[in-house]
Amino acid sequence: MYNTKMQDIIRQLLAELGENPAREGLLDTPKRVEKSLRFLTSGYAADVDAVMNNALFTVDYNEMVIVKDIDFYSLCEHHLLPFFGRCHVAYIPQGRVLGLSKIPRLVEIYSRRLQIQERLTNQIAETLREKILPMGVAVVMEASHLCMSMRGVEKQNSVAVTSAMLGVFREDARTRTEFLELIRRPETGDRPVRVPLPGLACVTD
């Protein structure tokens, strides 16, 4: 668990920032930062197949399955700063469903990596398509990016929204609309602001 190399690097980083790594408050910081970073990137070591393979069930059910308001926390790969928010997932099975608790687990595995929001959204959708072979999959993610709000790049309360629509959710506007209606918040004042972001969800410089 101890990795003196990583802790040395963090100690050097503190010195580069103009700090004294030997002062009392910072003595254990390298150890804490290492532990924290390893936890926040633990998704690399997680085995998606092992998580999902024993949770697939054959059923005669072909209505939309929705899991909404899944909290997630990730790290933006451009700044190593958090972005976090809510993820909404839907699929329409054809003969096969996934245990419901596995969907938040899947979101967590891909979130605990260095990410951009667009790729995170796609990875969740593509994995569900591969494993469940459904009629379609929809994933919407709404997130605040500290690399934008802390650095004053964007308005404090702006939220980046990304979506991946596969199969019937892409082809059939009614199915897509039904899903979007179901995840919509009733109180209109709380709607996230849709930020037009070409290419990347965070500002890269």
Ligand SMILES: [Zn+2]
């Ligand atoms: Zn960023």
